[in-house]
Amino acid sequence: MSNPSNLTQETLLFWYRQMCLIRAFENHAIGSFREGLFTGTTHPCICQEAICVGCAAALEPTDQVFATYRGHGHALAKGLDIKGLMAELLCKQDGCCKGRGGSMHLCDVEKDFWGTNAILAAHIPIAAGMALANKKRKNGRVTVAFLGEGATSEGAFLETLHMAALWEIPLVIVCENNGYAISVPAHIGKSVEDVAQHAAGFGMTGSIVDGNDPILVNAAMKVAVDQARSGGGPTLLECKTVRWERHSAISAGKYADDAEALKWKKADPIPRFEKRLVEEFGIKAKQLRQLESETQQEADEALEFAKASPTPTPEMVADYLYA
């Protein structure tokens, strides 16, 4: 493993803090769903925090991000206000989408977070369109779209790889390969072992990285983002990771096998990053505990804020439908 010398302790600690914040948020998301504070469901990105943080750190604030229903972590990493996010999960008026979107439809245009999408791969061409707008405007901005490996079997994804390569669109598609499309493991659902292999067929760059280490993710993402920004065209970056114990917080999608369900704990990027920070970067464990407890408090406060936020009133039911 490389220790990129340009990473300061401050940066590493910020990343660690962000990962802890995402974890604390997700635990509250699951907890409040189970408590009945909101209906529907929620798809935690537990065990995938290194991807959120490593990728976001490779972007400029004006780069645009699109993500999926498993997108709370990407929203936080892009700088969305945690209170507004939690209020959105609870479908409250102070939510980032005024409580109309909920867990699967998060957006904050001010932060250039252009939304999470609940239809698999549907946002990939949309992200390509925004990236194409960047190219037309020559504004130097890069667009990033995250998706799971299940969505890489969709036509919209494959069509977009083709068009993004054809038009050299400044787009980075990040596949979070957690090995499962709801219940179907990738070895049953995918014709290729590595999703990144799809890129070659369309004449675009494909790369693979260990998705459970933010330093490695960040380095790989930087290469992809630099290529897109400098006019070198799109990249499909595959981050290998492990999924939390089920597809979503409702019981459907639970792994049949308990050992499989707990696999994420062995791969957990947070303790793994802690170990690197202590052993390779000389950071004190106590300092990490301090950050962790701060983020817990931040998430607690966000939950309290969300609970106290008003519910949209009946006369607002059809707001925002038309421009």
Add this chain to the structure above:
Amino acid sequence: MAEAINEALRHEMRRNPDITLLGQDIGPYGGTFGVYKGLYDEFGVDRVTDGPVAEAATTGIGIGLAMAGMPTVVEIEFIDFITLASDAIVNQAAKMRFCFGGQVNVPLVIRTPIVNRLGLGAQHSQSLEAWFMHIPGLRVVVPSNGADAKGLMLTALRDGNPVLYIEHVRLYASKGEVPEADEPIPFGKLRIAREGKHVTLATYSGMVRPCLDAAEELAKEGIECEVLDMRTLSPLDRDGLVNSVCKTGRLIVAHEAMKTAGAGAEIAQSAQEGAFDYLEAPILRVAADDQPAPTGVLQDLVFPTKEKVIAAIRQVLL
């Protein structure tokens, strides 16, 4: 009508340098039916961009451009192919603004023609507009003549919402006066194509002409039909419809889409809700038969005609 649409696109592209056209065969070729003639030469490849055959991604890319503030026109060459882009239209374009609490606008126009009675068979002969009336968040526009086509296209390009703009292959060559001036036509306002007092014919797109011809023919017998060109199906001008039905007491809805769950069902029900006490006869629908369009001479049997409209008028006047 093709020239009128072309004129509207050209006019608006000169006014708004952000407008982009995407699709297949829209570049130097000028579009399958010539609607884009000359636009590539005037605006160049960056704004009139030929793409691969990929309706789903092309429409999605159009949405992304639109969200970025570049109003985009996506071409779907035949309305039958819109099935390939349906997720982008139904789940994405139409939902985005609502789901995101008003943060995002999608100024996207999807241009697509109905192409029927050309002997192209079941996969190239449908009128699928009713599906999209069922999706709030979308506008559905169905012009029948050049003047309306131009005015409605100007509105579509400025509306800020996703618009499904449905043309008709048989109307492309139709002639008529088209205003030179910048005169957008608001959505949700029907046009009274002919005034009358005995029966209302509510129609749109390719059936406006047969309805006018039927009205002309019956006028010789003293039967005066009021012909309403609905122009937009979403929003639907329910008030204008009800006003006419209250006056005539009789309604026939005519369209080339199949009868079952077609736009006519919604139009008829709207009239029933608003003008029940005024109705003198059951509302009838003149529509395509509920079956795929055959090729060859059989195709003429399934589509509505002037004669079928006349027969329906006689029936409600019995």
